[in-house]
Amino acid sequence: MFATELDYRMSVCQIHLCSLLIKEHFGDIVEKVCTHLIQNGAKPLRVAAQETGLKIDQVRKALCVLVQHNIASFGLHKRGFVEYAASVEQVLLLVRYPRYIYCAKTLYGDAGELIVEEILQHGQMRMSTVVGRVTQRLSEGGQSVTNDHVKGKMEDLINTHFLQRVPAPPPDNNKAAFPELTISERDLYRVPASIEVTRGESDTSKRKRSTEDSDPQSSSKRLKIDSEEHAADEGILWHLNFDRFHKYLLDHEIVQAVSRRIDWNAAEVVRTMLRISELSKGLEDKTSHPISLNDTMRNLPKENNMKFGVVEQYFKLLSDDQTSIVTKVGETGGGSYTLDFQNACKALVVSTIESVVQERFGSKSFRIFKTLLLKKYLEQKQVEEFALIPAKEAKELLYKMFSEHFVTMQEIPRTPDHAPSRTFFLFTVDVSQVSRMLLERCYKSLANVISRRAFETKENKRLIEKSQRVEAIAASLQSHGADQSQTAEVEDMITPLEKNQLEKYRSKMSKLEQSELQVDSTIFTLGNFLRLESDS
Amino acid sequence: MAADNIVIKQEVTDAMNLEERILEMCKEETKGVADVYIKQQLPHIDAQQRVKAINRLLSLGKIDLVKQGSELLYRLKDPSSISKVKGVDNQERLVYQIIEEAGNKGIWIRDIRLRSNLLLTQLNKILKTLESRNLIKAVKSVGASKRKVYMLFNLEPDRSVTGGAWYSDQDFESEFVEVLNQQCYKFLQQKADLAADSKLDPILRRNQSYGSSEDVWKFIRELGISKVELAVEDIETILNTLIYDGKVEMTVSLRAGSTSSGTPGQVKLYRAIRPLTEPAGIMRVPCGVCPVFNQCYDGGTISPSTCIYMKEWMDY
Numbered sequence A: 001m002f003a004t005e006l007d008y009r010m011s012v013c014q015i016h017l018c019s020l021l022i023k024e025h026f027g028d029i030v031e032k033v034c035t036h037l038i039q040n041g042a043k044p045l046r047v048a049a050q051e052t053g054l055k056i057d058q059v060r061k062a063l064c065v066l067v068q069h070n071i072a073s074f075g076l077h078k079r080g081f082v083e084y085a086a087s088v089e090q091v092l093l094l095v096r097y098p099r100y101i102y103c104a105k106t107l108y109g110d111a112g113e114l115i116v117e118e119i120l121q122h123g124q125m126r127m128s129t130v131v132g133r134v135t136q137r138l139s140e141g142g143q144s145v146t147n148d149h150v151k152g153k154m155e156d157l158i159n160t161h162f163l164q165r166v167p168a169p170p171p172d173n174n175k176a177a178f179p180e181l182t183i184s185e186r187d188l189y190r191v192p193a194s195i196e197v198t199r200g201e202s203d204t205s206k207r208k209r210s211t212e213d214s215d216p217q218s219s220s221k222r223l224k225i226d227s228e229e230h231a232a233d234e235g236i237l238w239h240l241n242f243d244r245f246h247k248y249l250l251d252h253e254i255v256q257a258v259s260r261r262i263d264w265n266a267a268e269v270v271r272t273m274l275r276i277s278e279l280s281k282g283l284e285d286k287t288s289h290p291i292s293l294n295d296t297m298r299n300l301p302k303e304n305n306m307k308f309g310v311v312e313q314y315f316k317l318l319s320d321d322q323t324s325i326v327t328k329v330g331e332t333g334g335g336s337y338t339l340d341f342q343n344a345c346k347a348l349v350v351s352t353i354e355s356v357v358q359e360r361f362g363s364k365s366f367r368i369f370k371t372l373l374l375k376k377y378l379e380q381k382q383v384e385e386f387a388l389i390p391a392k393e394a395k396e397l398l399y400k401m402f403s404e405h406f407v408t409m410q411e412i413p414r415t416p417d418h419a420p421s422r423t424f425f426l427f428t429v430d431v432s433q434v435s436r437m438l439l440e441r442c443y444k445s446l447a448n449v450i451s452r453r454a455f456e457t458k459e460n461k462r463l464i465e466k467s468q469r470v471e472a473i474a475a476s477l478q479s480h481g482a483d484q485s486q487t488a489e490v491e492d493m494i495t496p497l498e499k500n501q502l503e504k505y506r507s508k509m510s511k512l513e514q515s516e517l518q519v520d521s522t523i524f525t526l527g528n529f530l531r532l533e534s535d536s
Numbered sequence B: 001m002a003a004d005n006i007v008i009k010q011e012v013t014d015a016m017n018l019e020e021r022i023l024e025m026c027k028e029e030t031k032g033v034a035d036v037y038i039k040q041q042l043p044h045i046d047a048q049q050r051v052k053a054i055n056r057l058l059s060l061g062k063i064d065l066v067k068q069g070s071e072l073l074y075r076l077k078d079p080s081s082i083s084k085v086k087g088v089d090n091q092e093r094l095v096y097q098i099i100e101e102a103g104n105k106g107i108w109i110r111d112i113r114l115r116s117n118l119l120l121t122q123l124n125k126i127l128k129t130l131e132s133r134n135l136i137k138a139v140k141s142v143g144a145s146k147r148k149v150y151m152l153f154n155l156e157p158d159r160s161v162t163g164g165a166w167y168s169d170q171d172f173e174s175e176f177v178e179v180l181n182q183q184c185y186k187f188l189q190q191k192a193d194l195a196a197d198s199k200l201d202p203i204l205r206r207n208q209s210y211g212s213s214e215d216v217w218k219f220i221r222e223l224g225i226s227k228v229e230l231a232v233e234d235i236e237t238i239l240n241t242l243i244y245d246g247k248v249e250m251t252v253s254l255r256a257g258s259t260s261s262g263t264p265g266q267v268k269l270y271r272a273i274r275p276l277t278e279p280a281g282i283m284r285v286p287c288g289v290c291p292v293f294n295q296c297y298d299g300g301t302i303s304p305s306t307c308i309y310m311k312e313w314m315d316y
């Protein structure tokens, strides 16, 4: 039942990247199971075990991890057995986790950051557990916060739909071979009445155990531990509403673009419009509902004291702009406007592609590329004339881009015999095709960076382990009240040379990690455009 | 702006006067006048202006340059050109007429032959004679390289033949185009910066950042970087390249241009813009620009683990 759904739009690069990501996050066994499901479509547990050569129990645990992290899902095959499938898209989101966390930090501070981090780490959690852990972590970090404060932040995240309930089996469904997971629209963002924990909050030792254990069993073990406490919100689990985060990130991109195009005040107007339409529309909507000037005026942030007339002018500028992100649709409420997300995504993707062409082929090629973008179909001769680039050079640049699939060519024969001398060769840019091609490139680049990171870690394995040992010894000495000179002596076991190398290793790591996020941001922009496009 | 305008008009009228006066001199001296003579007669005119006026008269076909002994003389041109073909035979006259009809677009030798029904050798001889007598000239055509077209000696070849302002002697002047491209951008960029710093209302501020093609044209003219006379349309071609560079956007306005000389109606307005996004993240990793991207895979000769681009980039 999933098979057809899964097969499309998968490439070798994607699969390779997925297995690298799963291996990094969940270890070898989970990787084996996940990659198998991705490559071969949905499988029942027993078959998956057979085909991967793993023990049933291993596969079961791996699937448990995958299901918990929203990567695998299960369904009933029409012959009556349960089968499991894994989603490539969901795996690819693993790269984006730091961005979700950063998002939450921007919006809801340290508590927000830790809440999202905890939930991402475990896939899905009860509110009581999250609040307990986060409060503890914050106080360990020297902040004096109460459970209530953290709970408040988590409720904020729920109310703004960044978190949502995990569909649960109906209570009377326990004995069925296959639990139908459901959640009603009404309950999706309903905060439980009480999250009182009756038998103590999770203590330090438990917390340590589950975060330090990186093998797949930890999560199942942890579930058992948790269920021993009788929390009032038993059975109500929360996970991230990824689409909501994506919406937020996209909104941010749009606001940035407007600020670059017009100025920060215009961006503020758009930000306000986005906020007004925030919860009423999903990621797949192509436009917002109409938003009036008056409404926007009322919702502008207090510290921004733009006058009515000025806001009115900004609306005029926005709707005049060639990106067509804002469109005027009527006169009510001082003029009503919609945000066009499809146009916005297109403008963003075109600008992204342009920057790639500019950096990869140089500014002359970029001029040719943009000429084609604006003029749609051109013969080589016309390209030269518009771009004012000499024939020979233009030809070379054009064919270079053609050979790397940034530019496509159409043959229009003037005679039925298709003789080349009587055929028009029209060059053009197909934005969707270039986007898909670049997306593939991003996947492969990302995989390359992750590979390189694994390689660097392997190269420095001995040194990393040594430094970890030394740190552990130093820490335990310190906790036993050893004096400075003693710990210093232990720390000296790392020679300056080694220290230097460690330093270098760490800077390499951070550079690689940083660039993974950057590649992912390109993936995000391309993906948004392609998704909206394929819907239309 | 208005002040500029007056100055320009002043220059234009001066130039006209100058040409008139040179023509007068030529009329008086039917044998022709020497450069020195003109110089003496017009002591207050500087050399550059004088040469410009003479060149213009030459190109308009009002005067001719003739050699007398070792001296070069400017001579009034006979208004009826045919009379100049006096003393040529009928065949020569025919060829001359065919070429004359072709105007400043010129005509290929093949077409002359078809229309005149002359043998190629014969025709070649005639063309040579006419050429040696400065009645016609051969011009290399940009469109079809190496092919020559013939036209009357005094004509300024059409753009389609010379390729317009961007060609000199059939060679495309890339550098010239690029210099103009940069200067036009600089002009619009400064305008945009000024507007952005102003305390005006948003719409006024945007309008301030626009420059019409005529504004840009004036700016370029005053810079004096062009050896050839550029038309506003030439500048628009350059401004278009800026649009294709993604640095400028154009909008058409119906109001009269900010220059008083422009006729009300459509005005093309240009302004400098910034790219909508930061450069794509993918370009910040070596793989984004890697020349051997397609040959690279784990365990291959070229692989992420052994990649030198990565190494250099990380060490940087």
Ligand code: SF4
Binding pocket: A448, B286, B287, B288, B290, B291, B292, B293, B294, B296, B297, B302, B303, B304, B307, B308, B309, B310
């Ligand atoms: S890892 Fe190195 S060789 Fe491979 S694609 Fe990236 S830059 Fe090129």
